[in-house]
Amino acid sequence: MVPTVYGRKLNKVPYVELADGRVQGVVSSGSAGERVYVSSVSAAPHTLSCATNNNRPCGGLGGRACKHIGSLIAEASRHYGAERVAAYLRVDGGKSTEDALADLQGPVSRESTGVVFTRFLRYLSYLEYPGATAPVPELHWFPAGRFN
Amino acid sequence: MLPAPLTGLLASTPPGVDEALELTDGLDAVLTDGLARPGADGARALEDLAAATGSSPLAAPVREAVSSVGAGPVPAASLAALAGARTALTGAVHDALLGALDTALGRTRDEAGAPAAPSPEPAPELEGARSWLTELAVAGWRGVDRDLAAGADAALTPLLEDPSRRRLAVLLDGLGAELRAHCPLPGDQDPPARRWGDLWARAVLLAQDAFPAWPGAPAQEASGRLLPLGADVHQHPTAFQVQVHALLEPSDGGPVRLVRTSVSALKVDVLTRESVWGLLSEHTALLGALAEHRALDIEGMPLLDGGDLIWHDDRAHKGGPADRFAAARLHLAGAAAPAVPALERHPARIAEPVLLEGYAAKKTTKPALALELDLDGARLPVSLLRRPDSSSLDVRAAAGSGACIGLMRWDAGRWSVQMLGVAAKKDPADQTHTADWAMGPTDPKFATALRNSDPLGTLRERAGKLLRK
Numbered sequence: 001m002v003p004t005v006y007g008r009k010l011n012k013v014p015y016v017e018l019a020d021g022r023v024q025g026v027v028s029s030g031s032a033g034e035r036v037y038v039s040s041v042s043a044a045p046h047t048l049s050c051a052t053n054n055n056r057p058c059g060g061l062g063g064r065a066c067k068h069i070g071s072l073i074a075e076a077s078r079h080y081g082a083e084r085v086a087a088y089l090r091v092d093g094g095k096s097t098e099d100a101l102a103d104l105q106g107p108v109s110r111e112s113t114g115v116v117f118t119r120f121l122r123y124l125s126y127l128e129y130p131g132a133t134a135p136v137p138e139l140h141w142f143p144a145g146r147f148n
Numbered sequence: 149m150l151p152a153p154l155t156g157l158l159a160s161t162p163p164g165v166d167e168a169l170e171l172t173d174g175l176d177a178v179l180t181d182g183l184a185r186p187g188a189d190g191a192r193a194l195e196d197l198a199a200a201t202g203s204s205p206l207a208a209p210v211r212e213a214v215s216s217v218g219a220g221p222v223p224a225a226s227l228a229a230l231a232g233a234r235t236a237l238t239g240a241v242h243d244a245l246l247g248a249l250d251t252a253l254g255r256t257r258d259e260a261g262a263p264a265a266p267s268p269e270p271a272p273e274l275e276g277a278r279s280w281l282t283e284l285a286v287a288g289w290r291g292v293d294r295d296l297a298a299g300a301d302a303a304l305t306p307l308l309e310d311p312s313r314r315r316l317a318v319l320l321d322g323l324g325a326e327l328r329a330h331c332p333l334p335g336d337q338d339p340p341a342r343r344w345g346d347l348w349a350r351a352v353l354l355a356q357d358a359f360p361a362w363p364g365a366p367a368q369e370a371s372g373r374l375l376p377l378g379a380d381v382h383q384h385p386t387a388f389q390v391q392v393h394a395l396l397e398p399s400d401g402g403p404v405r406l407v408r409t410s411v412s413a414l415k416v417d418v419l420t421r422e423s424v425w426g427l428l429s430e431h432t433a434l435l436g437a438l439a440e441h442r443a444l445d446i447e448g449m450p451l452l453d454g455g456d457l458i459w460h461d462d463r464a465h466k467g468g469p470a471d472r473f474a475a476a477r478l479h480l481a482g483a484a485a486p487a488v489p490a491l492e493r494h495p496a497r498i499a500e501p502v503l504l505e506g507y508a509a510k511k512t513t514k515p516a517l518a519l520e521l522d523l524d525g526a527r528l529p530v531s532l533l534r535r536p537d538s539s540s541l542d543v544r545a546a547a548g549s550g551a552c553i554g555l556m557r558w559d560a561g562r563w564s565v566q567m568l569g570v571a572a573k574k575d576p577a578d579q580t581h582t583a584d585w586a587m588g589p590t591d592p593k594f595a596t597a598l599r600n601s602d603p604l605g606t607l608r609e610r611a612g613k614l615l616r617k
Contacts, residue, residue, distance in 0.1 A: 002329045002385055004537075005417045007597070010606040019328070020294070079418065122301075124611040126386055126414045127604070129308060131430065133459040134363035135410040137492045138319040138350055139382035139389045140499065141343070143566075144424075144536035 004146045005079050013075035015120040018088045023076045026053075026120045027068040037068045038113035044090040046106030053117045057110060065104050073101050149502050151524035153252035158526060158563055162244035168237045169561075171200050175234055176345035178217075180338075182288025186218050201233050227282055231352035234345065239493035245558050246488065246498055253481075253502065253556075260487035261367075261453045264360035273310060276303040277320060277355040281348060284327075289339035292331040300324025308414075312362055316354040318414075322384040323347045346496065353491065360491070363458060366450030370457060372399040373467060374407075374444040375475040376437060377501050378553050378568025379583035381536040385417035388424050390583065392438065393501045393555070393568070395479045396446075396457075404479045406486065406501065409434070409457040418603055421537050422594040425586050426604045433464040438583035443467035455486025472569055472581070476503040476553050495558045504528075504565065505551040509573075511543070519546055521565065531557055534566040539582045540591055541567060548572055 014036075016025035024040035029052075037058055039050040050058035050068050060066035065073070076085045077098070086097045091104075174193025178186050186194060194214040201210045210233045213226035250257055280303040287296060300320050307317040323344070333339055353359060375395040382389040389412035396405045411434065413427040428435060437444045445465045450458040480503050488497065507521040509530075519530040530546060534557065546552075550573030554565040569581035589595040 002325050004420055005385075007418060007420050007423055007601060007603060009601045010418065010603050014607065014610055019298075121614060123416050124607060124615055126416050127607055127611055128615065129414045130311065131411065131413040131428065132311060132314050133409075133411055133431075134314070135391065135408070135456045136315050136318050136382075136387070136389055136412055137497055138315055138322075138347075138354075139384075139387060139391075139412070140496045141347060142322050142382050142384040142387070143531075143534035144381040144383035144388075144538060145533055146537050 001142070003080075003084065006081070008075060008078040013071050015116075015123055016072060016076045016079050017116075017119070018076075018080065018085070019119075020115075023073065023085060023089060024116050025072050025076065026117065027071050030067070036117075038111075038116045039066075039068045039072045040111055040116065041065070041069060041073065041089060041104055041106070043088065044092075046089065046104050047109045048104070048106050049109050049111040051110065051113050053113055055113055061108055063105060063108070069104070070102070073104065077101060149253055149504060149523075151526045153254075154523060154528060155526040157248055157252040158528065162248050165241050165244055168200075168241050171197055172234050172237050172345065173342065175230065176341040178288075179285055179345055179348065180289045180341050182286055182291050183217050183222050184286050184288070184291075191218070197230070197233050201236065204236065206233055206236060222282065222286060224278055224282065227278075227285055227352055228356055230285075231349040234349045235353060235491075235494075238346070238349075238495065239490075242488070242493040242495050242498065245495055246500075249498065249500055249556055249563075250485070253500065255483075255485050255500070257485045258453075258487040260490065263490040264364045266358040267361050269357070271357045273306040273313065274316075274355045274357065276306060277316060277351065279303070280320070281352050281355060284348065289331070289341065289344055290333055292327055292333075294328070294332065297324060297327035297331045300327070314412075315362055316351060318384075318387045318412075319347060319351050319354065321386045323351065325385045346494070350494070363452060363456070366458065367453045368451050369448045370396060370398065370407075370451040371447045371449070372445075373397040374446050374457075374464075375470050375472075375479070376444070377472055377476055377480070378555075378581060379438055379586075380499060380534075380555060380566070380568065381538060381582055382412075383420075383424065383536070383538075386414055388413050388415050388419070388427050390428060390438075390586075391499075392434065392583075393499075394444075394457075395475055395483055396451075397479075404483045405455070406480075406483045407451065407455050407457050409459045411459055416607065418607075422585065422589045422598045423601075423603050424538050425588070428586075431459060431461045433461050433466050434459060435583075435586040437466050438581075439585070439587040440466070441469060441472065441579075441581070443470035452489075453487065454489040454492065472553055473503070473551060473571055473576075473579070476501070498558050499555040499566070501553065501568075502556050502565065503551070503553055507550070509547045509549055511547045517543065519543060521552075529562065529564040530554075531559060531564040531566040533559060536582055539580070539585050541570060541580045541582050541584075545570055545572075545580045548574070550574075550576060 022040045022042045027037045029035035050061045082097045091100045178190040198214045209229035213229035216226045280299045307313040377393045380391045391410045507523045521528045549570035551571040553569045572578040
């Protein structure tokens with residue numbers, strides 16, 4: 001079974017996932033209401049990427065993580081638990097997991113934002129499908145519980 | 149349930165169960181390494197499977213399937229035959245276990261009717277699902293990489309659009325999420341072969357053109373008073389279902405029947421614990437009755453042969469207060485139980501309501517957290533796997549209970565009870581049930597958290613802006 005994720009506030013980082021070897025997600029802009037950033041960090045060597053959904057690079061991203069990536073990692077740690085995020089990114093031990101995640105450094109790369117943004121839209125679309133009242137017996141294999 | 153029959157049930161496995169599961173385990177080992185390279189052990193396991201189905205209508209297709217494995221591309225019909233053979237075996241295990249349980253409970257079960265008719269139409273929307281399931285079987289669980297695991301999404305897209313394919317969509321999405329979370333498997337780690345074999349085999353059957361339409365034709369219309377016993381809660385990252393077990397007092401004066409009714413919704417992973425119930429808010433009467441411990445009056449609700457009421461909230465009214473333990477004490481022992489539909493027979497589907505009283509709950513923390521109910525020496529494990537966190541029914545409430553309404557389950561090769569509701573030992577009027585939060589958390593801490601974060605509202609607002617621009 002899949003480890004259950006934790007509930008969290010979604011206004012700042014509405015979407016986060018561990019996929020394609022990266023922690024990636026959608027981060028709301030601090031200044032402009034409609035603008036969102038697609039941010040990601042790859043597993044070691046921790047390649048950093050951040051751009052608007054129109055592929056404009058984030059001005060705050062240099063040799064260190066920008067504030068969007070900071071928010072992404074913080075929310076990913078709430079969502080999955082810091083240990084799971086650190087393991088996925090292959091963050092080295094030595095210091096505390098939280099400190100290591102807060103201080104990620106790596107080469108900057110411009111990943112295309114389209115894939116993650118499309119996945120975010122697909123994610124949202126799950127809430128648009130109507131509910132069902134016919135039984136789904138297959139869900140007996142998926143008891144509600146917490147598996148972590 | 150009484151201690152003596154329970155002791156008998158726990159002490160022995162019905163004849164044939166171990167042998168049948170040995171055969172399915174053999175197929176699961178082949179699915180672990182992949183049909184592309186079955187190896188000597190795998191070839192022997194497949195031969196055994198063919199021999200076991202030798203006197204059934206499956207004999208010819210299974211024989212053909214077994215000889216096709218390892219000799220070039222595996223035809224789709226071969227996969228269907230292998231999944232069918234596995235399903236026949238797990239179905240037989242289900243029947244033996246449920247028979248033993250019915251005997252222990254003294255429960256009378258309806259005779260099964262004719263199976264649902266095959267669907268006559270070809271279904272091109274299933275093609276993607278079949279080819280993904282074929283690729284999984286050929287690669288084997290050990291050969292599933294990130295890309296293959298992600299293949300569930302493409303297979304799912306045409307199914308999500310079609311409400312009559314909801315069962316397969318929900319199953320593929322659940323399996324896909326597990327494969328994404330665990331694959332590629334580290335070399336030293338074994339896959340949950342029986343579990344994934346179960347999910348794969350059911351998905352292969354659901355992906356056949358001929359699989360009967362869902363949910364099938366209603367057998368009759370039911371009216372009367374519905375007394376909920378408890379709610380079984382199911383969930384994976386993108387699905388949530390509440391299955392209510394209830395006693396139906398038909399208005400025509402017929403015998404009291406055990407029925408269940410299910411309401412479900414698709415969701416996203418971040419909706420968990422206190423935020424899941426909002427997904428079902430359209431079913432006001434049902435959720436209200438669950439939260440307030442009331443009966444329901446229903447009028448003309450479709451009731452399938454398998455005991456499933458197809459919920460129509462507009463054909464139900466909240467009734468008076470109904471104590472679930474009182475209802476169970478009064479009616480559960482004598483209630484008629486429905487037959488299990490042929491294509492649903494599987495040990496994982498066994499979920500028989502029981503009332504347990506006068507036990508001592510024993511909690512242990514080593515080697516792992518465990519809870520057992522001691523009924524006069526018969527020790528029944530409590531299923532902690534099936535313990536939703538979307539209610540106040542936690543281990544503490546369970547350990548402090550003196551009576552419970554639960555579901556008898558057969559998980560991981562043993563009997564256990566899944567608690568749906570408990571009455572405290574110190575004060576039997578102090579009850580906790582799994583659906584107490586149906587109209588919102590009753591625990592102020594979680595109610596405040598839900599008000600502050602409102603994840604469902606936030607996501608719906610986003611969807612409104614982004615999806616309908």
